[in-house]
Amino acid sequence: MATKDPTAVERANLLNMAKLSIKGLIESALSFGRTLDSDYPPLQQFFVVMEHCLKHGLKVRKSFLSYNKTIWGPLELVEKLYPEAEEIGASVRDLPGLKTPLGRARAWLRLALMQKKMADYLRCLIIQRELLSEFYEYHALMMEEEGAVIVGLLVGLNVIDANLCVKGEDLDSQVGVIDFSMYLKNEEEIGNKERNVQIAAILDQKNYVEELNRQLNSTVSSLHSRVDSLEKSNTKLIEELAIAKNNIIKLQEENHQLRSENELILMRTRQHLEVTKVDVETELQTYKHSRQGLDEMYNDARRQLRDESQLRQDVENELSVQVGMKHEIELAMKLLEKDIHEKQDTLIGLRQQLEEVKAINIEMYQKLQGSEDSLKEKNEIIARLEEKTNKISTAMRQLEQSDNDLLTQTRTIAVSLVKSAGSDPQDQYKLVKDISF
Numbered sequence: 117m118a119t120k121d122p123t124a125v126e127r128a129n130l131l132n133m134a135k136l137s138i139k140g141l142i143e144s145a146l147s148f149g150r151t152l153d154s155d156y157p158p159l160q161q162f163f164v165v166m167e168h169c170l171k172h173g174l175k176v177r178k179s180f181l182s183y184n185k186t187i188w189g190p191l192e193l194v195e196k197l198y199p200e201a202e203e204i205g206a207s208v209r210d211l212p213g214l215k216t217p218l219g220r221a222r223a224w225l226r227l228a229l230m231q232k233k234m235a236d237y238l239r240c241l242i243i244q245r246e247l248l249s250e251f252y253e254y255h256a257l258m259m260e261e262e263g264a265v266i267v268g269l270l271v272g273l274n275v276i277d278a279n280l281c282v283k284g285e286d287l288d289s290q291v292g293v294i295d296f297s298m299y300l301k302n303e304e305e306i307g308n309k310e311r312n313v314q315i316a317a318i319l320d321q322k323n324y325v326e327e328l329n330r331q332l333n334s335t336v337s338s339l340h341s342r343v344d345s346l347e348k349s350n351t352k353l354i355e356e357l358a359i360a361k362n363n364i365i366k367l368q369e370e371n372h373q374l375r376s377e378n379e380l381i382l383m384r385t386r387q388h389l390e391v392t393k394v395d396v397e398t399e400l401q402t403y404k405h406s407r408q409g410l411d412e413m414y415n416d417a418r419r420q421l422r423d424e425s426q427l428r429q430d431v432e433n434e435l436s437v438q439v440g441m442k443h444e445i446e447l448a449m450k451l452l453e454k455d456i457h458e459k460q461d462t463l464i465g466l467r468q469q470l471e472e473v474k475a476i477n478i479e480m481y482q483k484l485q486g487s488e489d490s491l492k493e494k495n496e497i498i499a500r501l502e503e504k505t506n507k508i509s510t511a512m513r514q515l516e517q518s519d520n521d522l523l524t525q526t527r528t529i530a531v532s533l534v535k536s537a538g539s540d541p542q543d544q545y546k547l548v549k550d551i552s553f
Contacts, residue, residue, distance in 0.1 A: 123173070123255040130169050131262045133294065137165040138269045145276040152278045154226075154285060159278065163225055164294055169266060170221075173256020188217035190241060190251045190258070191224050197240040197247075204228060211283060219288035226280045235270035242267060275324045389490070392483055396497060399476055403504065406469060410508060413462075414515060421522060428529050449527075456523050463516055470508060477501050 170187040228234040
């Protein structure tokens with residue numbers, strides 16, 4: 117009969133013990149009906165069995181003082197393979213009172229069970245056999261198929277809830293001894309419990325696997341949607357950044373252009389103000405000259421009125437013009453009317469000049485609204501110009517009225533003189549000659 121490999125027998129025994137421990141823990145936890153604590157015997161035996169499974173085939177590391185054989189090395193390796201395990205590793209290292217690597221490993225197993233991720237952590241570990249070969253022999257449980265089977269059985273522990281106090285527990289000095297009496301039961305008890313619990317356990321495991329699959333699918337879909345949203349937001353942010361850069365460049369160009377246009381407008385405004393100032397001075401001089409001419413015309417009109425009054429007296433004294441020279445009197449009257457018309461044309465021209473002065477004043481007033489510094493001075497100039505314009509208008513109206521009155525009087529005087537001259541043609545001729553003069 118061939119002798120069996122002792123390491124294979126050890127792996128088989130540990131696998132069977134792990135099966136019994138996990139199965140017994142799940143059955144007792146479901147019948148217990150509440151959250152498990154550290155004093156629960158099946159839970160304590162489960163940790164002892166897991167500790168023996170992890171120690172199987174572990175390489176002995178020689179240190180300066182003694183030989184070191186601990187399972188903390190491969191468990192600490194999980195942090196590098198599974199990023200979510202960084203939190204549990206940091207929590208174990210921060211726990212006070214843990215002095216040995218074995219104590220930290222025991223605390224790690226308890227925290228992994230409470231997180232319901234022990235199967236996930238150990239699955240990442242057994243896949244990397246090249247890294248595990250640094251800690252385990254080639255025939256170790258974690259290096260063979262038995263380790264994968266145990267990791268698969270650990271998934272069923274996610275149906276139980278555990279609340280373990282790790283901080284105050286002495287994990288360094290605990291003795292890990294397997295109590296086989298918990299698993300040695302008679303055939304009747306085994307048969308009864310298998311009939312009563314087998315279906316429930318299978319259904320619980322099925323429900324757990326379905327729930328786990330559903331959670332994983334939802335997690336994957338949420339991660340995909342989140343990745344898509346992040347990519348879209350990243351693309352949108354890149355586009356917005358490019359648009360913002362283009363807007364900044366455009367705004368800078370517009371700012372530079374507006375500054376240059378502002379400087380150009382300011383320069384043109386100054387030049388226009390200077391030209392406007394020169395035009396106002398020129399128009400003021402023109403107005404002064406036109407006023408001087410109007411004064412001279414008014415003095416001439418008064419002088420002419422005085423002369424005509426003198427002529428009237430002379431006409432009254434010398435009215436002895438012949439009747440036959442009546443047509444010459446009419447000709448003289450036409451000449452006089454022509455002279456009056458010329459005066460009226462002169463008055464119309466003066467009115468047009470006055471309107472032009474008013475238009476220039478209005479234009480200057482509109483131009484001077486944009487200049488705040490010289491607004492008061494130009495308003496005063498405009499006021500003086502308007503006052504002078506009103507005076508000129510009044511004088512023109514008075515002069516026109518006096519001309520009309522003078523024409524009327526002259527006609528009346530001429531008619532009366534002709535009538536009073538009688539039939540003496542010499543007197544009439546002399547009268548008409550004087551009037552024409």
